[in-house]
Amino acid sequence: MTMKTLGSVLLTAILAVLILAPADLTGLGLPWGGFRRSDIDVLTLWLITAIAAMGVNLIVGYAGQETLAQAAFLGIGAYLTALMTKAGYPFVAAFLASGLLSFVVGILLGFPALRVQKHYLAFVTLAFTVFAWLVFRNEEWLTGGVTGIQNIPRPTLFGFRSKPALVYYWFALAMTVALALVMAWILRSPWGRAFTALRENAIRAESLGVDVRTYTLLAFAIGSAYGGLAGALYAPFVEFIDPSPFALGPSLLFLLMVVVGGMGTQAGPFIGAAVAVLLQNRLEILQSSNPAFAHLSYLLVYAILVMVLMAFCPTGIVGLWQRITAPRRRPHADDKGPILGQVKS
């Protein structure tokens, strides 16, 4: 109970900092000027990335499947939102349609998972990403091809124009919190338990009445929908999209983020996305300000970091944290317990 209270206090505090820290508080008489616009945009990108990573975490970390297709769903959401909002539909409609379309396509992507497992499944989803990317790049009549789609409007919500970076950041933060709550709800429900059972032992789960097929498809559908919703937030954020962020490379990075953060934990995607987005941003700043680092590759640093982390802590940063803070104990039988419950003496 106390751990739970401590957890919610900590979460509330983090949320308060996330809401207030980027804002200029001098108007309230506080000596805090807020973040620069570029730094606010980095935070927004972190939130959007984390939403997509939450989806990967559901598919890979909880349901035990594989996906290298999240960037493709990000693309589906981004292109659909760009096209719809430019055609005059309200953002809310585009946002929901992006989630729905990704949900449906996610079900289709889930079907191979009923036949193939592990790295074979990864290959299938990889092929889907390449296919989606080719559509984004080649179907110029729809997607604008390599020149992409420009001037994607930022939405006006409840009378607030989200054009300023800070307003859009707050909007993205609200959506992230809402989607994280929905995810937490799903994971706490019997569905979440069924997803975990799928990961740990699908044959046993099936023998206990768990419809493995339906739950596998649901995991893909919901996880992919998170990718689509992240894409719907991404398009108005960058205001210009082309096929490059939706290629295979970024899909791999989404998977890596979840691994680095901690698979199958709710904080994992946020931490993994933070490492990926912030590390890249900080290194870019370092490179531009100091010529000595000009040739330092972000991917090189990231790759080394990932390798070191995986060698010493395969459960990711959350796992590392749990290992440091866990009380040292082993479950053992009650000495006075009945004979059936006793451990071997």
Add this chain to the structure above:
Amino acid sequence: MTTADTGATVLKVQNIAKSFGGVHAVRDVSFEVRAGEILGLIGPNGSGKTTLFNCILGQLEPTRGKVLVGDSDVTGLRPSQLNRLGVGRTFQLLQVFPQLTVTENLILAGQEHKGSRLSRLFGAGDAGLTADAARMVEFFRLGHLAHEKAGGLSYGQQKLLDCAMAFMAGPRLVLLDEPAGGVNLSMLANLKERLQAINRETGATFVVIEHNMEFVMSLCTRIIVLAEGAIIAQGSPETVRRDPKVIEAYLGH
């Protein structure tokens, strides 16, 4: 020994055969199981017991033959569908969910039997099964371990949990594949006693594959002996024990 045998047929296996390429693992096996009965299925290694189980339970598709539960043909149904019709099972090798707690393992074993799938998303996180899980934990005397992760339990404790999970949804028929395998003597007596108690109290029917002769002879009311994929003898434990064909094929002395 008394059982809850009431005479009605719960499971009917008709001419089941299963081949893997040229290997005939099960050849034309037919038998019936009456409600409340505890039927033992024995035979040497490789005699087709587990293959037969897997054909009955939808894990494998039989090459030929039919399986009826009650009056309905269940041949070709998926294991999850069969389970929701009230047929439970355990596996030869231990099968619990190590990252879930004992209680969560039990709730999982019951949740798909409650309500619709949508109600399981929007309803209570435990699908209203916490009390049932607590009763089951007490019944199998695992109470002090209820909130431990299943992966941290000893082998014998996990074996009990495995059994408890098979009973969580109140099945009318349970197929147990070597429940006594790797379980120590004092625990074995208690496992047997628990199984008999469930049989008496709920009238659940059991089919048990077992290599431990003492265990199977004292638990079961009727025994079927398989050798090379076919039934070579059946009857009461005493009859089977004395059958020369069984002695030749299986007991081997």
